[in-house]
Amino acid sequence: MDSALIPEGAKRCSFPKFAIGIVIVGAVLLWGVFAMGLIWWKGLNQTNMNDYYGFALWIWADLAVIAVGGGAFFTGLLRYIFNIDELKNIINFAVIIGFICYSSALLILAIDIGQPLRGWFIFWHANVHSMLTEVAFCLSAYFAVLTIEFIPNILENRQANKVPFFRHLAHNMHGIMAVFAATGAFLSFFHQGSLGGVAGVLFGRPFAYREGLLIWPWTFFLFTWSAAAFGPCFTLLITKITETITGKKLVKDNVVNLLAKISGWMITIYIIAKIIDTIYWATVTAPSLGFNISHFYTNNGFYGYWILITEILVCGLVPGIILIMKSTRENPTLRLIAFILGVIGICLNRWVMVLQVMAVPVMSFDTWALYFPSWQEIATTILPVAYGIILISVTYRYLPVFPQEAELNAVEPAAETE
Amino acid sequence: MKVDRRSFLGLGLGAVAGIAVSPVGLKLTDDSSIWTQNWPWTPVPADGEVIYESSVCSLCPGSCGISVRKIENRPVKIEGRENYPVNNGGACLHGIAGLQYLYDPARVKTPLKKNGDKFEEISWDDAIALVAGKLADLRKSGSPEKFAAILDKEQGSVSGLFKRLFKTFGSPNFYTMPSFESYLEATAAAIHGEGKTIGFDLENADFVLSFGAGIIEGWGSPVNCFQANASRKERRAKLYQIEPNLSNTAANADKWVPIKPGTQADLALGICAVILKNNLFDSNATMNFKGGFNKFAAMLQKDYTPSKTAEITGVKAADIEKIAGLFAKAKKPVAVFGKGRGDGAQSLKELAAVHTLNCLVGNINKKGGVFVKSKNKYLEFPDESMDSIADAGFAKPKAGRYMNQLVEKINSSSKSVVEALFVYNANPCYSLHDTKSVKQALGKIPFIVSFSSFLDETAKEADIILPSHTFIERIEDVPSGAGLAKTVVGLTKPVASPVFNTKNPGDTVILIAKALKGSIAQSFEWESYNECLEGVTARIWDSLSEDGYAVISKGAPIEPAAVNLSFLSGNPPTVQAQGDFGLTLIPIDNMRLINAGAYVSPFAIKTVSDKVLKGKNIVVEINPLTAKGLKNGGFAIITTPIGTARVVVNFNEGLMPGVIGMVEGLGHTFENKYVSNKGVNVNDLIGPVIESGSGLDAAFGIKAKISKA
């Protein structure tokens, strides 16, 4: 049916099967779009946010998708700047995941503001002291980079590629991709960092506040580093999921292991830095403001010490070690567990840096504040997931995303799903 | 040349580029954000010239001077009036929120007549004719005394007009709601003789011994009390607060003396006993005491020794002796009474016992003490003309001495007691104890006329509503009272033209009187209330109209006040709480709520803590020791002999064990979503307990139990 669009030599499921899958996920997407419409029409009272929780689920989702989308810039950096050639086999997919993550983040930001029609004020009337300004500028600019990085892949579609101009354009863009990748890395460094800065600069919130270098708190660097470290985990996890669903091997193990190894070292180094940061914060920064670490964790509520231990040890140190040790890394099950733990860990870190910051009382007579999102918030947070699945399905179906696919699947005409 | 895809591409790109270079994008982006800055549904208040008009607030007996900021003749803000003799620039939250009453959703917009369960609009002329017709029939039937009135107060010219109407009509059944002023007069009558009232010189006292008087809870003239209390810090004056719960006053006091509910009278007498025993009293003062000083002293030494008193009240004997010493030795001590706001149920024994402390230390009519003054008589009405029906009817006995007795009489009598009822500025269906029985009594009255500005609980029971202007819209004389040391009469002025089709209640009464014809009409020969006001206040009118107020008296009265202890010397029994459950439910007065007269404004209820009102649930306070099996913040059921209520529990260490505190002023049931249908009316749970001897409803609370819901 749509065979003319499908990459040459690639096997894809039948179009009706594909369409049914898209419709199912599309229904979830529409639910999210409906919630989004409701929020734009009626305002943020549709959420369960309140004056204590001005930042809540959405900001977490933003931080989380951008952190896991960090695979794009880091893989790009490794591929184009450090010239690790094997990574060309996964860079396309990393870019697509990054594109999905960043477009989702921008969409969520557009929902999250009380006056969407004034959203452009953040650019026009920018306050350069605000970390959020930095986020907005770098995020938008980096999204442009991602789009640029994504375009050649789109132009490689069988039909598009027949247009000489597109063919040349794709070729030329490949030629100078290193320049874009470098710009992307530069921008990513700042926006990943500034997202960390969002919490770290809050000197009124001792739970979040960190000292730092010049105007940048330590969370700035920790966020950049952690996004670079855990981003590839997410890329590889999604690759694995795609492989499972399509029933095909798409990326060779050596490529996966290479990226996993790099990620493992990054994670381990990050976790060491994070532990040092946590210790310094708990013993120096917070006490200097009159806070014991015990002030920040409740006994019976949601925010117990478990969250700290889970984030740093279970979902940080453990995946890091699994991925640096050859034997465990090359065990597919353990590797997968490490990816999953890593993604949970980074998301948990972003959760803590957004929601726990809001939950902890600062004034001595204030109380812990807890919050549970409304269905509208949940629906709009699931929306990007549905959108991501659809975009991955479409790109996988019509674009030559995985250069190794043909080689790996040349002889086995296995039945595939979607 | 073939029009191909490139042509379309060119067309599209050209269009995009053309629009992009044109100002459309920039302008629309800018304009759309400006649109969000000026949404048509967000009001834009009109600007204009600012003027200030002074008036007097009559929401409560405090009668504070207010200054109303008006823009282009539109009132926008109420503030306290500078240099006003009562409140000197200060204002309370209810007064400041006063403009909200003007546009209150529950306002009666035009005269209403009940038809079945519903109200129908009716013209003023028809309404007056209807009321006059009914009254004329009642008068013709020969029992004019079956016409009753319930007002908020006796003072002022509007009350004067009502009283005059009743007298000329021939009915003695004119009632006022319990108020602090009424208790002051009752206390003065019991000790000093009729025709007097009491003022407390709090701003000069150096030791205030308060028996539960909520000095910063809205007691007395609230703003005046706030100021007197605040100046304690500079004056180094002390405040001891005696009550079962840590009220704001108790928390602000130098010492909080927790006491078992309902035993303040005993403690006061116990302190009297110590003062007498230790010879700490002012012998010059006691020399002229009448009514058996020795008998009184002997009774105290027998029944109120420190240890006995301690047992009754729960206050340690040593503390009783210490407090007695501090009080008696202070230079300018004053003992104040009137639990809470002072307008709830009170026992005369308690009022008299506390006031006796003042008499014993000789602070009557001294600076920083208690002023025993003659009732404020600035009004001079011309003589009524009475026909024979009026004479005969007016001479008949009242159906009951106080409101609660009237209610009881109506409910218990098989014959009709009241045939027609006027209600003005009073909401007995909400603010009297056991509201169910009050509503039952009102249900037995065939014809009820309400003068309310709002469709409140009592107005809803009425057959005709003749809506009054709010205090923002009307002119009226507002005498101070409520324990204020000075006597000031203020003038409320119409600072806004009437928003709805309402009238000044004075005008309404005059119209009804005129419609009744005959001698009644002859007694109301004014053209309008304005004319009447000017006439009856002639003595102070110049000052009223020019300054907005007239000071009738200030400083300590010169004339001595006789003291008669006969009421107490027989040691009347102390009132006990109704029922036999293990705990005592007491009402708590909260400055941010209103429990009598008006009801709370949207602004004021917004300030109420979530430890008082949470959603639609009232929160009761209870000491964790008493709260066995209950969860802090959880639901519970309170049961009293007269009702049950579902509440939320808040553990509060500031409550004496064994006591449940429930705020007064919630649980309204009328059409105002901002303030109504929130929580429970504590008066639904507490029944009246009549004090033998005084006839007052003296229920300080009620026995209750609480269990997990």
Next chain:
Amino acid sequence: MKQENNKEHKFGMVIDLDKCTGCGSCMVSCMSENNVPFKEDESNKKDSITWMRVYKLTNGKSFPDTETAYLPRPCMHCAGKGGHGHSPCVSVCPATATEYGHDTGIVSQIYTRCFGCRYCMGACPYHARYFNWWDPKWPEGMENYLSPNVSPRMRGVVEKCSFCYHRYQAARDKAYHEGRNDIEENEFQTACTTACPAGAIVFGDLNNPAHKVHQIVKPDPHPDKWNRHVVGKSRNPKVFRLLERLGTNPKIYYLSEREWIRRKGDNYLDGEWDKIKNHHGSSSHG
């Protein structure tokens, strides 16, 4: 043309917590002065707009040693670390919708500029900032009492106490018209100050030694020697600020004779308070 009036004010407030009765007049006066809306249920204090909020403090002791007190909390108009104007909220606003006025020390909030990201709310440890989750609505006719001096807010923006800036503007208008260069102490007073029936709130220019607020607070002209971020610390041992140690440098000072209340003003590690309670304020500067 003449220069703008460049004389630097630093408007601030001192609230006597021993006088405060928790009556709520300040809250209502503020709401009615500043066109603050209200809604059907305001008992969820986490979405109830009260620029001035009165907190109830308790000493945590059990009956009968319990004590309570009230603490009114307007916007603190923080000067930020070192008093340079980088208030916690101002420094984070991405669209410059809130700004530190160096001429007055007042932190502004511009509703028409705010696009509702709520970052400032997260930054403020005092919860002094409120979001308009709903469109403001008044019962029919009630919008007639709205004041033209303060613009009603629309849904989706943050608002907070402005120190009644419009009163400052009005006072300056009058001064300009009368050819005066500056305004008198009593010409600019906030709505909460004038409403307080207990006279617990004193408002004025902390930079002006003639003003009462300066005389009570006696702000230290030098930075705190133990925490260089803290400036303008009171030299009156009975005066404290909320969360002073964070370096937010609020311009709201509190006054209390009661030690337990003063201790509530900030967070202290075990034993810290006992060490400094007596040299808080003046004596800590030797």
Next chain:
Amino acid sequence: MSEIENKAENGSMESAGECTAGDTKDDKGLGLGVIFFIVAFVVCFLSGTLLFPKLLYSKKEQPFNFDHALHVSEAGDCETCHSLRDDGTFAGIPKLETCLDCHSEDVLGDSKDEAVFVEKYVSKEKEVPWYIYSRQPDSVFFSHAAHIDGAGMDCVTCHGPIGKSTSLKPYEENRITGYSRDIWGKNIFGIKKHSWDRMKMDDCAECHKKETGFKGYCFQCHK
């Protein structure tokens, strides 16, 4: 689905053919594309510049014409009618009461506007519902006292030579924002020649920057 199918198939066929066709007819094709581009560009640009303002603004006539020049010559200056109140606030457009200082129920001149004024407003004691060209949004606090008394500025700097006008131009209301066109300025690109051509915040800032060295704090002009 067939649509996609068709498209895909057409696409493949067309592009297969295009490779050859495009190669030969390249110049012409591009040329036509360029022409289309230019035509579309010009049409869209011109409609965005000329037609768009017509759609954006609605024209409203003032209740009746007002001759500023005549009034200035009679009254002497602007302040006679547009005055500051004692508290320093600006009274703005005069109320009827101010007009009646000179006017009365007797028609003064012989213009028909005067007749309208007397008939519709004076005799009915109704304020004239003028459209105000310089009306700023509700969020703006503008202190006339600061500019007139404080800085000694004249009216013309911001309001232009309106005192010399003999008639009132139609009021053009922005359909989206509800504000007068004079705020953005007559020029749709926002280009101005005189200080009074626009009244946006940037114009305030420009003058403040020039005269005081500082654009001003937000709260100086916002409420």
Next chain:
Amino acid sequence: MFPFNFEWAWDVGHAIFFGGFWYAISIMGAGMAYCILKAALDTMNDN
């Protein structure tokens, strides 16, 4: 973001922030312009 914006100031903060931003934007813009132009030229050269 532009020198004619109200908030713009010629200070270090703006120089660093917008310096970086405009630098990145120019590189991206120039890169894309280069690619597109070169692609157009290449397309023509194909013939």
